[in-house]
Structure formats: structure tokens, C-alpha cells
Amino acid sequence: MHPEPRPFDKVRQKLIKTRKLIWINDKVGEAYTEITGEAPKAVPGTRFPKSLVFVPLLNGDQILGYVSLQNLDREFAFSEADVRLLGTLANSMSVALENARLFSETMRLLAVTEQRNAELAVINSVQDGLVREMDMQAIYELVGEKICDVLNTQTMIIRTFNHDEGLEYWQYAVEKGERIEVDPQPLIFASEILIDTKKHLLINEDFEEFAVRHGDTPTTKGLAPKSAIFVPMIVGDVVVGSVSLQNVEKEHAFSDSDLQLITTLTNSMSVAVENARLFNETTRLLGETEKRAAEMQTVNNISRAMVSQLEFDKLIQLVGEQMKSLFNADIVYLALHDVQSNMLHFPYTYGDDTMASRPFGNNITEKIIRTREPLLVNQDLKKTYEQLKLHRRGEWVESYLGVPIIAGKQAIGVISVQSKSTETRFNESDLRLLTTIAANVGVAMQNAEAYQKLRTALDDLKAAQVQLVQQEKLASLGQLTAGIAHEIKNPLNFVNNFSDLSEELIAELTEAIDQGSYDEAKEIAADIGKNLHKIHEHGTRADGIVKSMLLHSRGGSGKLEPADLNGVVKEYVNLAFHGMRAGKEPFNVDIDLQLDEGVGAVPMIAEDFSRVILNLCNNAFDAMRDKHNAIAAGNREAEKYLPKLSVSSKKDRDGIVIRVRDNGPGIPDDVMDKILQPFFTTKKGTQGTGLGLSITNDIIKAHGGELNIESSTDQGTTFVIRLTSNAKAPVST
Numbered sequence: 001m002h003p004e005p006r007p008f009d010k011v012r013q014k015l016i017k018t019r020k021l022i023w024i025n026d027k028v029g030e031a032y033t034e035i036t037g038e039a040p041k042a043v044p045g046t047r048f049p050k051s052l053v054f055v056p057l058l059n060g061d062q063i064l065g066y067v068s069l070q071n072l073d074r075e076f077a078f079s080e081a082d083v084r085l086l087g088t089l090a091n092s093m094s095v096a097l098e099n100a101r102l103f104s105e106t107m108r109l110l111a112v113t114e115q116r117n118a119e120l121a122v123i124n125s126v127q128d129g130l131v132r133e134m135d136m137q138a139i140y141e142l143v144g145e146k147i148c149d150v151l152n153t154q155t156m157i158i159r160t161f162n163h164d165e166g167l168e169y170w171q172y173a174v175e176k177g178e179r180i181e182v183d184p185q186p187l188i189f190a191s192e193i194l195i196d197t198k199k200h201l202l203i204n205e206d207f208e209e210f211a212v213r214h215g216d217t218p219t220t221k222g223l224a225p226k227s228a229i230f231v232p233m234i235v236g237d238v239v240v241g242s243v244s245l246q247n248v249e250k251e252h253a254f255s256d257s258d259l260q261l262i263t264t265l266t267n268s269m270s271v272a273v274e275n276a277r278l279f280n281e282t283t284r285l286l287g288e289t290e291k292r293a294a295e296m297q298t299v300n301n302i303s304r305a306m307v308s309q310l311e312f313d314k315l316i317q318l319v320g321e322q323m324k325s326l327f328n329a330d331i332v333y334l335a336l337h338d339v340q341s342n343m344l345h346f347p348y349t350y351g352d353d354t355m356a357s358r359p360f361g362n363n364i365t366e367k368i369i370r371t372r373e374p375l376l377v378n379q380d381l382k383k384t385y386e387q388l389k390l391h392r393r394g395e396w397v398e399s400y401l402g403v404p405i406i407a408g409k410q411a412i413g414v415i416s417v418q419s420k421s422t423e424t425r426f427n428e429s430d431l432r433l434l435t436t437i438a439a440n441v442g443v444a445m446q447n448a449e450a451y452q453k454l455r456t457a458l459d460d461l462k463a464a465q466v467q468l469v470q471q472e473k474l475a476s477l478g479q480l481t482a483g484i485a486h487e488i489k490n491p492l493n494f495v496n497n498f499s500d501l502s503e504e505l506i507a508e509l510t511e512a513i514d515q516g517s518y519d520e521a522k523e524i525a526a527d528i529g530k531n532l533h534k535i536h537e538h539g540t541r542a543d544g545i546v547k548s549m550l551l552h553s554r555g556g557s558g559k560l561e562p563a564d565l566n567g568v569v570k571e572y573v574n575l576a577f578h579g580m581r582a583g584k585e586p587f588n589v590d591i592d593l594q595l596d597e598g599v600g601a602v603p604m605i606a607e608d609f610s611r612v613i614l615n616l617c618n619n620a621f622d623a624m625r626d627k628h629n630a631i632a633a634g635n636r637e638a639e640k641y642l643p644k645l646s647v648s649s650k651k652d653r654d655g656i657v658i659r660v661r662d663n664g665p666g667i668p669d670d671v672m673d674k675i676l677q678p679f680f681t682t683k684k685g686t687q688g689t690g691l692g693l694s695i696t697n698d699i700i701k702a703h704g705g706e707l708n709i710e711s712s713t714d715q716g717t718t719f720v721i722r723l724t725s726n727a728k729a730p731v732s733t
Contacts, residue, residue: 003043010036015054016063022054023083026075051077055090059098067093136276137171143269144172147243151258155225155246158269161191161239171241189216194232195239201230202259205251227253231262233270240270291429298326298433303440312445313347319415319441320348327430329417331397334441335365336405336413351418352395362391365402365414372411374403376431378424399425403435407442415441495535502531560703562601563609565656566649569595572610573647576617587628587643589621594648599656602723608699613647615696616660616719620645623664623717630665655705655724663716672711 008016014035015022024031028049029040042048049070057065067090071077140158148156158172162184168191170182189211190201203210204227211217225246233241243266247253302322316334324332331351335344342360349355360366367390368375377384377400384400385392402416415438419425505528512521570593577591624643631641646661667675671682678694700707705723 010038011054012066015056015066019056019058019061019063021056021083021087022052023078024053025051025078028052028075047072050075053078053083053086055083055086057090057094057097059094064094064097066090136273136280139269139272139276140171143243143265144174147245147262147265148174148177151245151261153245154248155244157244157246158241159191159244160233160241161187161195163195163238168241189214190228190230190244191242194230194242198232198234198237198239200232200259200263201228202254203228203230204254207251224248226251229254229259229262231259231266233266233273235270235274240273242266243269299436299440302326302437303444315444316347319437320350323415323417323434323437324350327401327417327426327434330420331395331416331418333416334405334413335369335416337369337411351420354395362389364388364390364400365416368402368404368414369411372404372406374401374431374435376401376426376428378426395420398423401426401430401434403431403438405438405442405445407446412442412445495539499531499535502528502535505531560603560605563604563606565599565602565604565658566595566597568604568606568610569593569613569647569649569658572613573617573645576614576621577645580618580621585625585629587625589624590642590644592644592646594646596648596650598651599649600651602656604703609703612696612699612721613660615692617645617647619692620660620662620664620717624662627665655722658721658723659718660721661716661718666713666715667709667711667717668713672709675709676707 011022011032028051032038032040032048040048049072051071051074053069055067056063057067067086069078069082069086144156144158147153153174155175156173157170159168160171161168166187167184168187169184170180173180173182187195193201193214207225207228225248227247227250229245231243232239233243243262245254245258245262302319320332320334323329323334329351332348333346333350333352333355334348335346337344337360343357344360344365345357346355364375364385367388379398381397381400384390397418397420399419399422400416401418402414404411405413405415415434417426417430417434505524509521509524509528512518512524573591573593577589580586580589624645628641628643644663646659648659648661650657676693676697678691697707700721700723703723705721708720708722709717710720711717
């Protein structure tokens with residue numbers, strides 16, 4: 001009997017569930033009904049058994065099948081010995097079947113492993129070659145030859161696709177061992193399917209019917225295949241080509257293993273082709289970049305030369321000589337169109353003595369000016385003249401290149417380079433380079449006169465600026481004069497007094513020596529030494545005051561040098577105060593100095609920073625004087641207003657903070673935003689230049705700091721200077 005496969009019935013399901021034998025020696029029908037819930041029913045063509053045994057074939061906990069014995073004639077047909085023997089045989093068969101399965105699986109895996117090793121060797125061989133190859137055609141040759149060698153295929157084709165034109169290019173094609181060449185042709189149906197699905201196509205039968213069903217013929221060249229593989233070459237998300245294998249003799253010629261190998265090789269080739277493309281593109285771009293860089297360097301050199309030459313005639317000569325040298329031309333000319341007189345002038349010519357000024361006509365130069373387009377003629381210049389219907393001037397040449405000189409929207413002239421003996425002497429790069437140079441020439445010619453005017457105006461502006469800054473310096477120096485005179489008077493008095501005393505002591509010393517009183521002479525000499533030390537001390541003080549004044553007026557080295565900040569503040573607050581007291585409108589001011597001893601030496605340009613302190617103090621004095629005068633003019637009790645200037649320094653973790661506070665009238669809100677602008681002043685007439693606070697702010701910024709202003713109406717103003725600890729060397733203002 002050979003029955004067809006059928007679903008498990010409930011008897012078999014029980015056998016699978018319990019994994020135990022089923023042994024029924026009598027009343028089989030009743031037992032069947034009990035198990036299945038159905039009436040007994042024999043297999044067609046047989047009778048229902050009277051005795052039966054089902055023994056499971058077990059492999060561990062899994063039931064693989066069963067062995068059954070059935071007796072159709074009598075009950076109790078199977079003894080315990082029969083069942084025991086059948087169980088033993090079933091167990092032995094289960095072990096034998098599992099061993100056979102494991103052996104078959106081992107042999108299969110071994111065969112697969114050997115095949116994979118062979119495929120891996122092929123893949124490694126191809127990839128080793130691809131790594132070293134950067135030529136696209138060489139990559140196609142390498143992969144194509146290796147596939148033909150390993151798979152011994154009848155037909156093998158490597159295609160690339162041009163999506164824009166809808167064409168495919170056969171980069172490598174072999175049929176029955178012979179290379180074949182095919183011109184670019186429209187995409188075949190298989191290529192279109194690959195592009196659409198981005199998946200491989202395996203056709204192992206009915207190839208002709210498949211091709212016709214997709215609206216194509218089964219062959220483009222040679223014999224129609226019976227089996228074929230098409231694998232897409234994918235770069236990114238784009239199918240750039242394919243690899244195909246074909247067999248013209250039999251169907252089912254290609255296995256899954258063949259497909260896997262071809263897919264792997266195709267993927268490797270896709271990467272290699274893209275790398276080669278990128279390498280070639282990079283090489284091309286690098287060449288273009290180097291070429292552009294050389295052109296730009298040439299343009300920059302010429303541009304720098306033109307910028308440095310502001311005289312028009314010398315500029316023209318410079319451009320002409322540069323063109324002659326750069327293009328190694330036999331003839332060079334620069335033509336300019338005078339629109340008012342409608343004349344064409346040639347301020348520079350080389351290699352053709354026939355060029356002279358002429359009325360604007362219908363020559364090749366005039367053509368370029370009219371069209372504002374360059375003209376490159378590398379051969380048969382006569383034909384060009386005939387086609388453009390131009391009049392000939394000058395010598396016939398083999399190569400001509402001329403570009404317009406553009407100024408604004410007008411062509412004002414032409415630069416031309418020519419070769420008398422060589423055709424195709426100039427190329428597109430020369431055209432691009434000369435066009436760029438001509439554009440710069442137009443700008444240079446247009447700007448030469450404007451630049452000279454701008455230079456004159458700039459010089460005038462700088463002179464005025466220097467004069468204003470110097471005026472501000474002299475104004476502050478004038479305010480210092482009285483304070484300096486007061487400060488220098490005290491040490492000079494000491495010098496005079498100790499000098500007079502020393503003269504008397506010298507007379508006494510001489511007298512003591514004449515009398516032989518050497519002990520007394522030594523005492524007198526010691527007193528003279530002390531006097532001289534005092535003279536030197538106060539002379540040094542006077543010298544320091546004079547040097548401070550000179551530094552303040554002339555400026556120093558412009559370099560940051562450590563300086564005693566508190567000393568600078570104290571000295572210039574004192575000088576500003578005495579200057580105010582010696583001025584036209586002196587008044588009493590209480591000076592309050594609160595200087596943090598932890599500030600120490602600070603990198604600064606002392607002669608510049610002293611101007612900051614001086615300007616802020618003078619502004620404070622002016623503000624407090626205005627308030628004092630306003631109170632007095634309003635018949636109010638002026639004595640109740642006590643002007644006070646508070647100056648403090650403090651070091652914190654972010655740097656140093658200096659505060660200059662007065663109790664004057666404060667700064668109005670409408671003035672606050674303008675107070676630091678150059679030339680803004682609230683003083684009347686010529687009393688102020690409007691540069692004091694602007695220069696002060698610039699000096700503070702140059703020291704890496706910032707100036708903030710806090711003001712309240714009728715309460716006063718505080719200027720807050722914050723110096724950070726990372727100040728860089730500023731430029732002296």
C-alpha cells in the first residue's frame with residue numbers, strides 16, 4: 001500500500017501528545033470511538049482491525065513517527081512479547097534514523113562549507129585585485145574574467161546604465177569564450193526591472209516567454225538564452241549597472257549558490273567602481289583646482305601690480321607687458337573706445353606696427369565691444385571675418401583671442417593676444433583667464449582716478465583726526481599744567497632748601513678741616529650726605545612728574561607693562577584736582593580715595609590709562625561745578641551742597657573694578673545713549689571737542705575692559721571700569 005499523505009487523525013494526535021504506545025487487543029471499535037468520538041471507519045479498500053498496536057518512534061522528547069501492527073481477523077493477536085519486541089525494534093530504528101539524518105546533514109554542511117570556501121577564495125581574489133585598481137575598465141575586465149573562469153559560463157555581460165539617455169553600455173561581454181562588442185543601446189527589459197526593483201532577477205525557465213511578456217525580444221545579440229541571472233550594481237540608492245550570466249543550452253542552469261556568488265562579486269565591484277569614479281573625479285577636481293589656483297595666482301599677481309599703479313598710462317603699459325609675458329603672444333594690443341569722439345585708440349600695441357587710432361568701425365575689435373562678448377578663433381580667421389562680415393585690419397594670424405574690458409555695464413575696450421604661426425594656440429582656460437584679467441583691468445582703470453581722489457580725501461580726514469586727537473591731548477595737558485606746577489613746586493622747594501643748607505655745611509666742613517677737627521668734619525660730611533640724599537629724592541620726584549607729563553602728551557611704546565594701578569589712579573586724581581583748583585573757576589571738592597591694596601601691578605599702557613583717569617575726573621569736576629553754579633544762580637544755599645569725588649579700586653575673581661563717582665547733577669536719559677559717541681558734547685561753544693569720553697572708552701576697550709555708566713538725576717554719576725585678567729596688548733590711542 002502507498003497511501004497519499006493525510007492529516008493526523010485523533011488516534012495519531014493522541015500518540016503524538018502522550019508519546020506512549022497504543023495497544024488494543026479487543027473491542028477496537030469501542031476504543032476507537034472512545035478516543036476519537038467517532039464511529040469506526042476503515043481505510044478505503046480494507047477492513048477495520050480487531051487488534052492493533054501503535055509504537056512511537058522517539059528522538060528525545062520529539063516523536064518522529066510510529067510503527068503499527070494490525071490484525072483484521074482476530075482479537076488478542078499481539079502478545080506482550082510481540083509488543084516488547086516491536087518497541088525494541090522501534091527504538092533501534094529511531095536511533096538509526098537520527099544517525100542517518102545527522103550524517104546526511106553533516107555531509108550537506110561539509111559540501112556547503114567547501115563551496116563557501118571556494119566562493120570566498122574567489123571573492124578574496126577579486127577584492128584583492130579591486131583594492132589595487134582605480135581604472136574603471138580594468139575593474140570590469142578583472143571581475144568579468146574571474147567570473148568566466150570560475151563559473152565557466154557561456155555568456156557573461158557587465159552593463160552600465162545612462163539613466164538620462166535611457167541607454168546601457170556593455171563594458172565587458174563574452175559569449176562562448178569570445179569577447180563581443182556592442183554599441184550603446186536602449187535598456188532591455190531585465191535592466192528596467194533591476195532599476196525599478198533594485199533586486200536580482202533569476203530566470204531559469206521560459207526565458208523567451210518572460211521577455212516577450214515584458215515587451216522585449218529574448219536577445220539583443222547572439223543566441224537567445226534559456227537561463228539567465230541579472231544582478232544590479234547599486235551605488236547608494238541608484239542602480240548604475242548590472243552583471244548577467246546566460247546559458248543558451250539548458251534551463252535551470254544556475255543555482256542559488258551561483259546567484260549568491262555573483263551578487264557578492266557584483267557588490268564588491270559596485271564599491272570598487274564607485275571608489276574608482278570618486279578617485280577619478282577627485283583627481284580631475286584636484287587638477288581643475290590646481291589649474292584654477294594657478295590662474296587665480298596669476299590674476300592676483302596682476303591685480304596687485306595694477307592696484308599699486310595708479311597712473312593711467314603706466315597702468316596700460318603694465319597690463320600690456322603682463323599679457324605679452326603671460327600668454328607668450330606674438331601680437332598683443334589694448335584698445336579703448338572714446339565714446340564722445342567715437343574713436344578707437346590703441347594705447348598699447350606689440351607685434352603689429354599698423355595699429356593706430358581710428359574711427360570706430362566694423363572690425364573684429366569693434367565687434368567685441370558692441371556685443372560685449374569674447375571671441376576665440378583658433379583657425380581660419382579669414383572665414384570668421386567672412387561669416388561676421390567684418391573689415392580686416394592688421395596682419396592675418398593663425399589664432400586670435402580677444403575679450404572686452406567691462407566698466408559697469410559698458411564695454412570700454414578690448415584686450416587681445418594673438419599667434420602668427422600656431423593654430424589652436426589658445427584654449428578655454430586662456431579665454432577664462434583673460435576674461436578675468438580684463439574685468440580687473442576695467443575696474444582698475446575705472447577706479448584709478450576715483451582712488452586718487454579718495455586717497456586725497458582720506459589724507460585730509462586723517463590729518464583732521466590727528467589734529468582733533470592732539471587737540472584733546474593738549475586740552476587735557478593744559479588742565480594738568482596747574483596741577484603739575486603745584487606738584488613740582490614742593491620737591492623744588494626741598495631741593496633749594498637742602499642746597500642752601502649744604503652750602504653752609506660745606507663752609508663749616510672746610511673750616512673744621514683747616515682747624516684739624518676731623519671728627520667734627522666727619523659729622524658735617526655725614527649731614528651733607530643726608531642733604532644730598534634728600535636733594536636726590538625730591539629731584540627724582542620732580543623728574544617723575546615731568547616724565548609723566550611727557551608720556552601723557554607724547555604717548556609711549558604701546559606695549560602692556562605691569563604698572564601700579566593704585567599709584568596711577570592716585571597720582572592723576574591728585575593732578576586733576578590741583579589742575580581744577582588752579583583753573584578759571586576753582587571750587588572746593590572733597591576727594592575720597594578707597595584703593596584696594598590687593599590690586600597690585602596690572603598690565604597696562606600707563607600713559608594711556610592715566611588719560612582715562614584724568615578725563616573721568618575732569619568730567620566729574622565740570623559736572624559738579626555746573627551743579628554748584630546752578631545752585632548759586634538760583635539763590636539757593638550753595639553751602640549745603642558739598643561736591644565730592646569718590647574713586648575706588650577693587651579686585652574680584654573676574655578682574656579689577658574701578659569706580660569714579662561724583663555727586664553732580666547726573667546725566668539726562670536722552671544724553672546717556674550718546675555720551676560715548678565721538679564729537680558729542682554738552683559743552684557750549686569751543687569748550688569741548690566731544691572726544692574725551694570717546695577716547696576714554698576706546699582706551700579701556702583696547703585694554704580688554706569695558707566702561708559702564710550709572711547715573712541718577714540730581715544724585716550724581718558713576719563711571720565703572722572693569723578690567724579683565726586676560727587683556728592683550730592694545731594699540732596706543
